[in-house]
Amino acid sequence: MFSSKIEEIQPFLVMDILRKANDLERDGKKIVHLELGEPDFPTPKVIVESAKKALKDGNTHYTNSLGILELRKSISDYYNETYNLNISSNRVIVTNGTSPAMLILFKLLLEIDDEVIISDPHYACYPSFITCTGAKPVLVPFKNFSSEVTNYITDKTKIILINSPSNPTGTRLRKEEIEKLSALHPVIVSDEIYHGISTGIRDHSALEFSDNSVVINGFSKFFAMTGWRLGYMIVPECFVRKLEILQQNFFISANPFVQIAGITALKEAIPEAKLMNQIYTKRRKLALEGLESINLETRPHPDGAFYALFNVSNFEKDSMKLASEILTSAGVALAPGKDFGPRGEGHLRLSYCNSEENIEKGINLIGKFLKEKYL
Amino acid sequence: MFSSKIEEIQPFLVMDILRKANDLERDGKKIVHLELGEPDFPTPKVIVESAKKALKDGNTHYTNSLGILELRKSISDYYNETYNLNISSNRVIVTNGTSPAMLILFKLLLEIDDEVIISDPHYACYPSFITCTGAKPVLVPFKNFSSEVTNYITDKTKIILINSPSNPTGTRLRKEEIEKLSALHPVIVSDEIYHGISTGIRDHSALEFSDNSVVINGFSKFFAMTGWRLGYMIVPECFVRKLEILQQNFFISANPFVQIAGITALKEAIPEAKLMNQIYTKRRKLALEGLESINLETRPHPDGAFYALFNVSNFEKDSMKLASEILTSAGVALAPGKDFGPRGEGHLRLSYCNSEENIEKGINLIGKFLKEKYL
Numbered sequence: 169m170f171s172s173k174i175e176e177i178q179p180f181l182v183m184d185i186l187r188k189a190n191d192l193e194r195d196g197k198k199i200v201h202l203e204l205g206e207p208d209f210p211t212p213k214v215i216v217e218s219a220k221k222a223l224k225d226g227n228t229h230y231t232n233s234l235g236i237l238e239l240r241k242s243i244s245d246y247y248n249e250t251y252n253l254n255i256s257s258n259r260v261i262v263t264n265g266t267s268p269a270m271l272i273l274f275k276l277l278l279e280i281d282d283e284v285i286i287s288d289p290h291y292a293c294y295p296s297f298i299t300c301t302g303a304k305p306v307l308v309p310f311k312n313f314s315s316e317v318t319n320y321i322t323d324k325t326k327i328i329l330i331n332s333p334s335n336p337t338g339t340r341l342r343k344e345e346i347e348k349l350s351a352l353h354p355v356i357v358s359d360e361i362y363h364g365i366s367t368g369i370r371d372h373s374a375l376e377f378s379d380n381s382v383v384i385n386g387f388s389k390f391f392a393m394t395g396w397r398l399g400y401m402i403v404p405e406c407f408v409r410k411l412e413i414l415q416q417n418f419f420i421s422a423n424p425f426v427q428i429a430g431i432t433a434l435k436e437a438i439p440e441a442k443l444m445n446q447i448y449t450k451r452r453k454l455a456l457e458g459l460e461s462i463n464l465e466t467r468p469h470p471d472g473a474f475y476a477l478f479n480v481s482n483f484e485k486d487s488m489k490l491a492s493e494i495l496t497s498a499g500v501a502l503a504p505g506k507d508f509g510p511r512g513e514g515h516l517r518l519s520y521c522n523s524e525e526n527i528e529k530g531i532n533l534i535g536k537f538l539k540e541k542y543l
Numbered sequence: 544m545f546s547s548k549i550e551e552i553q554p555f556l557v558m559d560i561l562r563k564a565n566d567l568e569r570d571g572k573k574i575v576h577l578e579l580g581e582p583d584f585p586t587p588k589v590i591v592e593s594a595k596k597a598l599k600d601g602n603t604h605y606t607n608s609l610g611i612l613e614l615r616k617s618i619s620d621y622y623n624e625t626y627n628l629n630i631s632s633n634r635v636i637v638t639n640g641t642s643p644a645m646l647i648l649f650k651l652l653l654e655i656d657d658e659v660i661i662s663d664p665h666y667a668c669y670p671s672f673i674t675c676t677g678a679k680p681v682l683v684p685f686k687n688f689s690s691e692v693t694n695y696i697t698d699k700t701k702i703i704l705i706n707s708p709s710n711p712t713g714t715r716l717r718k719e720e721i722e723k724l725s726a727l728h729p730v731i732v733s734d735e736i737y738h739g740i741s742t743g744i745r746d747h748s749a750l751e752f753s754d755n756s757v758v759i760n761g762f763s764k765f766f767a768m769t770g771w772r773l774g775y776m777i778v779p780e781c782f783v784r785k786l787e788i789l790q791q792n793f794f795i796s797a798n799p800f801v802q803i804a805g806i807t808a809l810k811e812a813i814p815e816a817k818l819m820n821q822i823y824t825k826r827r828k829l830a831l832e833g834l835e836s837i838n839l840e841t842r843p844h845p846d847g848a849f850y851a852l853f854n855v856s857n858f859e860k861d862s863m864k865l866a867s868e869i870l871t872s873a874g875v876a877l878a879p880g881k882d883f884g885p886r887g888e889g890h891l892r893l894s895y896c897n898s899e900e901n902i903e904k905g906i907n908l909i910g911k912f913l914k915e916k917y918l
Contacts, residue, residue, distance in 0.1 A: 169652075171652060226585045229581055276545055397795075410545060
């Protein structure tokens with residue numbers, strides 16, 4: 169009855185962890201949530217008020233398929249200011265989150281048997297976006313991605329997909345690495361959704377090194393707007409008309425009052441987003457010190473996003489089994505590394521989208537559990 | 544550089560008409576808009592207020608991929624009451640509009656070279672949703688669709704996709720026709736997005752005749768919520784887990800505050816939606832009488848949606864050429880029938896999502912233009 173290819177699409181194990189955690193909570197058990205990949209902060213008030221006003225003003229109809237002009241302009245202004253670029257707003261396409269952006273971009277660029285290079289581990293959904301066009305994900309070990317990538321390029325390689333800061337590792341590519349990748353022949357598609365959530369030197373956009381690169385980004389993480397479903401792409405000018413047609417066909421347009429709130433986010437909420445980043449930075453330090461104190465290894469050390477991926481293979485190779493045990497026995501929810509590719513197996517991902525108190529408490533509970541069971 | 548299959552995806556000619564209309568308006572010309580497929584009404588206030596409250600209450604995070612439980616329950620209640628059914632809310636999946644619903648449903652059911660039967664003319668985007676899975680649309684003449692359809696069923700036919708009331712014709716399948724189609728072996732996918740916008744006897748859901756049918760519907764048309772991007776599917780129970788995985792991978796979840804507004808729509812805004820339907824009914828009568836008075840034929844007469852498709856082939860076979868001329872010379876924007884399939888060619892679609900005054904004015908201008916140019 170179903171398509172034979174449907175089994176290619178993997179469920180998220182982390183959602184099973186979440187469901188089990190919720191079941192335990194219903195039974196009265198306390199759970200520390202360190203599994204979810206979304207900011208725990210509410211969306212900044214100025215953005216919420218802007219959406220409410222846009223609703224009140226009657227912005228409830230379809231918009232231009234490419235997005236509201238002022239939002240496209242605000243996005244190019246933001247990129248130009250942040251990364252010292254000179255990009256036209258014509259190159260910006262607004263979408264209902266980054267997922268639809270990837271769907272139409274890959275539809276435009278990929279055909280059957282084309283290859284897309286991604287790191288392993290990687291964001292859990294990348295392979296699904298690739299395989300649904302008939303193309304194939306080619307996994308390059310995360311550790312030496314930028315030096316090893318040339319060994320994996322074939323005449324079928326259409327795209328190198330990068331994601332820095334990275335989900336699930338929280339680490340970043342160095343400027344020179346992005347520059348080097350940008351000089352290769354496949355198109356760089358740079359998922360910059362975690363930009364602005366990092367410590368130390370600023371993030372670098374792929375557009376700083378090549379005008380032919382494609383940026384995928386959105387409002388979900390930096391502005392704590394996950395539920396809003398607002399994303400965008402910055403693409404070479406010659407892609408725009410084709411993507412407009414795809415957007416018209418497959419999604420019509422993004423939500424108008426959400427788009428208007430996006431303008432406000434870029435114009436008025438950056439200071440608040442930066443405050444959230446300071447909090448993530450404090451939590452990151454706390455989480456890394458905590459993991460180190462219970463001898464859990466996160467090398468290289470993350471300095472971006474809100475994740476730490478740590479090795480647990482000396483305790484248990486099956487990350488889903490261990491995550492389930494830690495949930496049931498210690499009351500801490502974590503994401504199994506398996507979700508993020510074969511080289512994620514034997515690891516767990518801790519997301520520090522929770523209070524400092526809960527991060528400390530969760531890590532203590534994990535440490536106690538591992539000590540009692542394995543040491 | 545681009546996928547060789549990208550040319551399969553057709554642009555919307557009506558969007559070119561809209562763009563040209565906007566250009567003319569910028570030059571100071573008055574245009575009567577009868578081209579757009581969306582309600583001219585603002586979204587009912589009670590729905591807007593509900594979204595504002597949901598925003599204020601901090602509903603800005605991801606939800607369950609299947610949708611908020613209370614919304615799924617409200618949708619099944621609505622279907623059960625309206626069509627005298629007994630459907631479980633477990634079978635409801637909430638999506639960001641009907642487009643993502645079609646994408647994941649077709650991804651689940653279709654593989655390369657499968658066939659999907661659609662009427663010709665049909666909603667402009669159906670072929671894109673079908674071909675992007677590698678399957679093929681099979682066009683059955685609209686006029687005798689339900690009697691001729693069996694001639695087009697092969698062992699490759701997976702789905703019969705119906706849309707009643709129909710875009711672009713505004714006509715409806717009779718109860719007996721839906722019943723007859725439901726008894727055939729391919730899955731019926733029933734796009735019920737125009738349900739509730741009709742005159743006379745109530746619309747019939749495909750679920751009244753078979754529990755194996757799939758319903759696609761949303762809030763855009765009946766509740767005047769096009770920009771909100773809120774849709775849903777009602778599917779057989781055994782589809783749910785697979786579609787949940789697809790939704791997790793490709794769209795994560797629908798917008799939470801929009802979902803909450805959807806609950807309010809179903810619980811509190813049906814009377815207002817019914818008032819809008821009364822207005823469409825008045826406009827439909829006016830439009831049909833107007834078209835008749837200038838000898839433009841719309842057979843069979845529409846009794847649903849907000850469209851009339853009329854034959855202009857005795858004036859000009861190329862519907863895009865004629866639509867462009869009517870726009871430039873008469874100042875009336877209409878959709879070229881070509882957008883809706885080969886058998887739409889030689890026709891124009893008039894959408895009566897405009898005031899009675901403008902509908903009358905527009906039709907008079909069309910009549911005057913045709914008389915001067917062709918008679």
